[in-house]
Structure formats: structure tokens, C-alpha cells
Amino acid sequence: MSVEIQIPVALARYTGNQESLKLSGASVEEAIRNLTSQFPSLKNHLLDKKGEIRPFVNIYVNDQDIRHGKQMKTALKSGDVVTIVPSIAGGNK
Amino acid sequence: MRFNYRIMNVLPPLKFSSSLGSTTETMSGKPTSLNRSPLPLRPDEGAPGVLGRIGNTPLYEFRQVTPKNDRVKIFAKLEWYNPAGSVKDRPAYRMIAHGEQTGALKPGKIILDASSGNTGIAYAMIGACRGYQVRLCIPKNVCIERKQMLAAYGAEVIYTDPRKSSDGAIVEAQRLMRENPDLYFYPDQYNNDQNWTAHFETTGPEIIRQTGGQVTHFIAGLGTTGSLMGTGRRLKKELKHIKVIAMQPDSPFHGLEGLKHMESAIVPGIYDANFPDDQVSVRTEDAHEMVRRLAREEGMLVGISSGAVMKAALNHSERIETGNIVVIFPDGGDRYLSESFWKA
Structure with a gap:
């Protein structure tokens, strides 16, 4: 099952400047795990020491905030778009 | 006894003159833009109202x-x-006052800038006080409270790509300014010495x-x-x-x-x-x-x-x-x- 993951510009330096990636994953948790396996330097930016999403990281599936649903257990289907953004704005090229 | 509506309707609108400045306000709360002095560069030197x-x-x-x-x-x-609840009232005020003093900001111009929230809220408050329309480029991922405050002050907001954070908002404000330079007063808080x-x-x-x-x-x-x-x-x-x-x-x-x-x-x-x-x-x-x-x-x-x-x-x-x-x-x-x- 292939989903699209959109990366914030601030983290593109850790994905070879790719801002959009195709990955497999039946849930958000699995997709993020696959993402950080492929790009290990992303891990510390997205996950805390317990492996949970850091508090200021928001994840949307097709524009729906996963915090308002099943969170990391949110199921994904082929073609879904997963977007990662910081919860508040700073400033990055 | 009957009220004479005709007489009431011809009464002039009530006006209030601020003791601190020359701004005149009508009962609608909208300040008149004409015949008033520019804001002083420092708020404590006689800026009107709030x-x-x-x-x-x-x-x-x-x-x-x-x-x-x-x-x-x-x-x-x-x-x-x-x-308006943040440190940004200070630079927003001075940039607008400087715009009025130099003539770069005139009645009818729209205040345009990029902000991650607080400067935008300050512009919106000052714009409300002075009768300017305010148009802001804001990253979509600013928290809901800021969006609500901007709406409460009556500012117009253009949301920009949240993945690009405030830099995306800066680029959008610059684009709008290039397209319509005469329409806007663009303080450009990141590059304005008045900040x-x-x-x-x-x-x-x-x-x-x-x-x-x-x-x-x-x-x-x-x-x-x-x-x-x-x-x-x-x-x-x-x-x-x-x-x-x-x-x-x-x-x-x-x-x-x-x-x-x-x-x-x-x-x-x-x-x-x-x-x-x-x-x-x-x-x-x-x-x-x-x-x-x-x-x-x-x-x-x-x-x-x-x-x-x-x-x-x-x-x-x-x-x-x-x-x-x-x-x-x-x-x-x-x-x-x-x-x-x-x-x-």
C-alpha cells in the first residue's frame, strides 16, 4: 500500500531535499517507522526518546489532524496523503 | 406625546475628541481618516486611545x-x-507611525505584511484604531487562538503553506507587494529599521x-x-x-x-x-x-x-x-x- 508523505521544508535536508515521498504503511505509525528507517537522521526530529511523536509535531491524513482521531493508529489506504508540520510557525527556507 | 423622528434624524452624529490626540471618532467606532495628525513615533508622546x-x-x-x-x-x-497582548505592539506601532509621518502610509492604503501571528495581531489592532484595512500573510499552522484574534480585529488573512513556516508567508507578502505596489503599505518587519x-x-x-x-x-x-x-x-x-x-x-x-x-x-x-x-x-x-x-x-x-x-x-x-x-x-x-x- 503506497501513501504520499509530505515533509516540512525544514526537514528536507534530511531526506535528500525531497519534500514529498512515496512509502508503504497500513497506519500512520507504520508509515512514520518506514520513513525514519529510510532516513534515520529524521528520527530525533520527529520522535521523542520513547519513540512517540514530539508534542509540537502535527500529522494530517488528507487534511485531518490525527490527534482528533485514532492518532498514530490511524489507518491508511493507498493514495492517502500524510502531511507533517510543526504545530506552530517558526521560519525556515 | 409623540416623538418627532424627523427632528431626531437631522441631528448631527455625535463626535468625541480625544484629549491625547487629534483623532476624531464617530459613533460607528470607525475613525475618520482625514484631517488628522500623523501618529507620534513614540506611543507615550501623545498617541490616541489604546x-x-x-x-x-x-x-x-x-x-x-x-x-x-x-x-x-x-x-x-x-x-x-x-x-494587543504582545511585544509586537511596539515595532508595529512605530513602523505604522513612521509610515504616516513619511507619507508612505496614507488613508486608503492597505497594511500588508507577513507574520507568524503577534505582529499581525498588533497591525490588526492599530489598523482598527486608525481606520486602515490590514491584509496579512500567515502560515496556516499558527495556533487557533491567533486566527481567532485576527478575525476579531477584522483583519484579512491569507494563509500560506504550513510546511514552509513563516518564510513561506514572507515570500507571499513580497509577491503581493510586487503585484500591486500602489495598493499596499508594506512595513516588511524583517527588514525595517523602525522595528x-x-x-x-x-x-x-x-x-x-x-x-x-x-x-x-x-x-x-x-x-x-x-x-x-x-x-x-x-x-x-x-x-x-x-x-x-x-x-x-x-x-x-x-x-x-x-x-x-x-x-x-x-x-x-x-x-x-x-x-x-x-x-x-x-x-x-x-x-x-x-x-x-x-x-x-x-x-x-x-x-x-x-x-x-x-x-x-x-x-x-x-x-x-x-x-x-x-x-x-x-x-x-x-x-x-x-x-x-x-x-x-
């Missing part, structure tokens, strides 16, 4: 959240006491007065960098012993609203990286923890960047033997209550 309340914020000495070394004191400028000058003229002298010149260290976060550059320059001009310390997020991807990780961001034109005596960084989670601590131990509801700068101050207090550290608390916690970190 604008005259910008600046002169309290300097607070911490009682509970204090350094281990009792020969070091920490003080904070509580900037949420400004009318840091506002702090040179107000924040800096206030700190010197409130500490009796005894401040030894000044710490501020880097966003537009106006607070650090303007206040720092004033302190360095007046006080030979002062150390100015710049604080920024520890990584490109962070949750410190309004602050910039300079290495990876569009660097504001008003910033001089050689100016601060020292540079420190703070992790977002450490700022969150400090925000909770200030609420629960000091009874002080502060914003995330205030938590970050307090963390930097406490860290720095362990590196010095004695001193009075002054920090800027840019805003209060009430505009972050929808954030999840409060639950920890």
Missing part, C-alpha cells in the same frame, strides 16, 4: 522559579501588558530605568530580531558592563512560535550576527516544561517563547557568579491554550 498604552510594561522579579545561586536575579518584561528602533527608543530605556541601570545580562529570542537588536543596542550604549545574549531554537524543525533557527531560515535584514556577546539555543520540549513550571510554581501563564527565554536565563545563571538577568517575555499563555503540551 495606542497610548503601548509600552511601559512591568518588570517582574521571579519569586519561585529562581536560580540556585541567590546572587543571580532574573527579571522579565511582561509584554502581554501591551494592548529595532522601537525597542531602542522604548524597551531599552524602560529596562535601564526599572533596574536603576543594574541590569548585567539581557537575553531575548531571535525572530525578526528587533527586540534583541534594538534593546541590546540601547543597553550597550548606556551601560558599559552589559552582556547581550541571543536565544534561538536548537534545530531547524521546532515549535518555538515566532522564533527563527538562523542557520536554516531567511535571515532578517535588520540582524547583525556579530552583535550579540553570546548565542544560546533551547529545545522545544524544554520550553514547554518551563511554561508549565511558570504556570504551576510562579502563577504566571506565559507563551512558549517566554518559556524558552526563561530556560536560557536559568541555564545562564549557572555560568555567572553574580548579576541581574533581564529577559523579554513576548506574550502570554492564553494564546497557546489549544496546544497539547499543557497536558503533560
Whole structure:
């Protein structure tokens, strides 16, 4: 099952400047795990020491905030778009 | 007895003349744009209405959240006491006043700028007071409280790609300005010398007065960098012993609203990286923890960047033997209550 993951510009330096990636994953948790396996330097930016999403990281599936649903257990289907953004704005090229 | 509606209808509209300035307001609350004086460059020099309340914020000495070394004191400028609730009232006011004084801002022009929230809210408040339409480019991921405040003041908001953060908003504001240069007054807070000058003229002298010149260290976060550059320059001009310390997020991807990780961001034109005596960084989670601590131990509801700068101050207090550290608390916690970190 292939989903699209959109990366914030601030983290593109850790994905070879790719801002959009195709990955497999039946849930958000699995997709993020696959993402950080492929790009290990992303891990510390997205996950805390317990492996949970850091508090200021928001994840949307097709524009729906996963915090308002099943969170990391949110199921994904082929073609879904997963977007990662910081919860508040700073400033990055 | 019958009311004579005809007579009532021909009465002229009620007018109020401000004792502090020349602005005339009608009963509709909309100030007239004609025949009025430009705003003074400093709000305390006769700015009308709530604008005259910008600046002169309290300097607070911490009682509970204090350094281990009792020969070091920490003080904070509580900037949420400004009318629109943040430090940004100061530069927004001065940039608009300067625009009026130079003629760059005239009735009918639209105030346009990019903001991650607080400057936009300040523009919206000042625009409401002066009768200007305000159009703002804001990253879509600013918290809901800011969006609600902008709507409450009647500002028009153009949301930009959240993945590009405030830099995406800057690029969009620049594009709009290029398309319609005559339509807008574009203060360009990141590159406008009136931004840091506002702090040179107000924040800096206030700190010197409130500490009796005894401040030894000044710490501020880097966003537009106006607070650090303007206040720092004033302190360095007046006080030979002062150390100015710049604080920024520890990584490109962070949750410190309004602050910039300079290495990876569009660097504001008003910033001089050689100016601060020292540079420190703070992790977002450490700022969150400090925000909770200030609420629960000091009874002080502060914003995330205030938590970050307090963390930097406490860290720095362990590196010095004695001193009075002054920090800027840019805003209060009430505009972050929808954030999840409060639950920890």
C-alpha cells in the first residue's frame, strides 16, 4: 500500500531535499517507522526518546489532524496523503 | 406625546475628541481618516486611545522559579501588558507611525505584511484604531487562538503553506507587494529599521530605568530580531558592563512560535550576527516544561517563547557568579491554550 508523505521544508535536508515521498504503511505509525528507517537522521526530529511523536509535531491524513482521531493508529489506504508540520510557525527556507 | 423622528434624524452624529490626540471618532467606532495628525513615533508622546498604552510594561522579579545561586536575579518584561497582548505592539506601532509621518502610509492604503501571528495581531489592532484595512500573510499552522484574534480585529488573512513556516508567508507578502505596489503599505518587519528602533527608543530605556541601570545580562529570542537588536543596542550604549545574549531554537524543525533557527531560515535584514556577546539555543520540549513550571510554581501563564527565554536565563545563571538577568517575555499563555503540551 503506497501513501504520499509530505515533509516540512525544514526537514528536507534530511531526506535528500525531497519534500514529498512515496512509502508503504497500513497506519500512520507504520508509515512514520518506514520513513525514519529510510532516513534515520529524521528520527530525533520527529520522535521523542520513547519513540512517540514530539508534542509540537502535527500529522494530517488528507487534511485531518490525527490527534482528533485514532492518532498514530490511524489507518491508511493507498493514495492517502500524510502531511507533517510543526504545530506552530517558526521560519525556515 | 409623540416623538418627532424627523427632528431626531437631522441631528448631527455625535463626535468625541480625544484629549491625547487629534483623532476624531464617530459613533460607528470607525475613525475618520482625514484631517488628522500623523501618529507620534513614540506611543507615550501623545498617541490616541489604546495606542497610548503601548509600552511601559512591568518588570517582574521571579519569586519561585529562581536560580540556585541567590546572587543571580532574573527579571522579565511582561509584554502581554501591551494592548494587543504582545511585544509586537511596539515595532508595529512605530513602523505604522513612521509610515504616516513619511507619507508612505496614507488613508486608503492597505497594511500588508507577513507574520507568524503577534505582529499581525498588533497591525490588526492599530489598523482598527486608525481606520486602515490590514491584509496579512500567515502560515496556516499558527495556533487557533491567533486566527481567532485576527478575525476579531477584522483583519484579512491569507494563509500560506504550513510546511514552509513563516518564510513561506514572507515570500507571499513580497509577491503581493510586487503585484500591486500602489495598493499596499508594506512595513516588511524583517527588514525595517523602525522595528529595532522601537525597542531602542522604548524597551531599552524602560529596562535601564526599572533596574536603576543594574541590569548585567539581557537575553531575548531571535525572530525578526528587533527586540534583541534594538534593546541590546540601547543597553550597550548606556551601560558599559552589559552582556547581550541571543536565544534561538536548537534545530531547524521546532515549535518555538515566532522564533527563527538562523542557520536554516531567511535571515532578517535588520540582524547583525556579530552583535550579540553570546548565542544560546533551547529545545522545544524544554520550553514547554518551563511554561508549565511558570504556570504551576510562579502563577504566571506565559507563551512558549517566554518559556524558552526563561530556560536560557536559568541555564545562564549557572555560568555567572553574580548579576541581574533581564529577559523579554513576548506574550502570554492564553494564546497557546489549544496546544497539547499543557497536558503533560
